[in-house]
Amino acid sequence: MAKKKKQKIIKYRRPLRINIGMLIFAFIFFYMAFYIYQYMSREKVQPYEVTEGSIVKDQNFTGIVLRNETTEYAQQSGYINYYIREGKRASAGTDVYSIDETGDFAHALEENQQTQNLLSDQDLENVRKTLSGFGLSYSDMEFSRVYDAKYSLDSMVMEYANFNSQNTQEALAAEMGSTFSMVKAPVSGVISYSIDQFEGLDSTGISADIFDRSQYTRSITKAGNLIEKGTPVYKIITDDHWSLIFPMTKDNVEELGSETSLTVRFPGHDLTAVGDFSVITGTDGESYGKLDFSKYMIQFVSDRYLDFQVVVDVEQGLKIPVSAVTSKSFYLVPLEYLTTGGNSDQEGFNKEVYTEQGTSVVFVPANIYYSTDEYYYIDCDPEEEIHAGDYLVKPDSSERYQVGQTASLQGVYNINRGYSVFRQIEILAESSEFYTVKKGTPYGLSVYDHIVLDASAIEGDGELIYQ
Secondary structure, three states, rough: OOOOOOOOOOOOOOOOOOHHHHHHHHHHHHHHHHHHHHHHHHOOOEEOOOEEEEEEEEEEEEEEEEEEEEEEEEEEEEEEOOOOOOEEEEOOEEEEEEEOOHHHHHHHHHHHHHHOOOOOEEEEEEEEHHHHHHHHHHHHOOOOOOHHHHHHHHHHHHHHHHHHHHHHHHHHHHHHHEEEEEOOOOOOOOEEEEEOOOOOOOOHHOOOOHHHHHHHOOOOOOOOOOOOOOEEEEEEEEEEEEEEEOOOOOOHHHHHHHEEEEEEEEHHOEEEEEEEEEEEEEOOEEEEEEEOOOOOOOHHHOOOEEEEEEEOOOOEEEEEEEEEEEEEEEEEEEEHHHHOOOOOOOEEEEEEEEEEOOEEEEEEEEOEEOOOEEEEEEEEOOOOOOOOOOOOOHHHHHHOOEEOEEEEEEEEEEEOOEEEEEEEEOOEEOOEEEEEEOOOOOOOOOOEEEEEEEEEHHHHHHHOOOO
């Protein structure tokens, strides 16, 4: 039998029938995809709400402390012990320190103290308060103050112990005779054991070299040490008046030179004070500020250099971010050319236009952004109806003014209405992040206005805002 031939089956393809529904669906799909892409890729504008605020312009300085202080020197060699703590006021004749030529007195006193409780509950409470105060003001940037605190505590404990065992000391001193001597304060004043090379310095000897702290040295003789005759052992400060002198730049002198007093803040001591202020000339011809105080000398008795801030007047106004501020150019038009159009109150100018029928004058509305005693500031945007080279006609006159002169203003973009509008600002004070601007200006900002946080995200007036 003959084999049957295989039949080849060909699939029938239906023709693509495009109807109006498919076209509409495709259009909507691509439109939505494009819109979503545009929205996702568009730079979002972040708003900022204007608030009332202020900026305190603190200026940081480092000054040197000058006092009426006298250094006292050891009259003989021996082992020294102190009886007045750092920063305490002593009257004339008060025991300040003792010199033990052999060291036997200190040994005998120590043996005697081991059998007695020489610190009362009140003494211990005072020590705890001193430690607590130091802990609250401690800073890693001023680690050297740890040693000052240690010496102060040593002197405090020694003072309490010696006061409580005064009768025992007098008996031991009588037994030892001439090998032990007690030294008293020659005059009344505040005691300090921090000795440097500036005890005799006054405001007539100021120069830039004094502020080179890399060369600064300070010595404190520890209790119990063996010292030689003539060693500086303490200094006594006889006056509560003290001065703080600091270098000033030309800008500092220009800004502060007319002041007679300044408010200063000492961050390391959590203290604010007002001092009499003057500008002096150093031996090197440079300008230096001089602050004179009659209080708080004891708080700084151990310090020679002080970091402080000068608190300049607080400027009240509207507080806005630095990033929101930009500048824009405007045409200047004399004030007398402003008029209103027809029966409306809309402000603008009479512009000279030229047609085939001849020259005529038409009213052109304009937005005023700022004004001075001579000029109005109007928009330079090419889309506006007034351009460079146009002639404006003065109302009720034949005088003409050709537009062309420009000037720039600082301002921000207001977005209260959903689109950008430039608003001029007058800066009163500034910091690294904010400006304080004048409030209540005719073409400026008001509290609770919404402005663009980053002015660089806006190209100009009238731009729709997407948030």
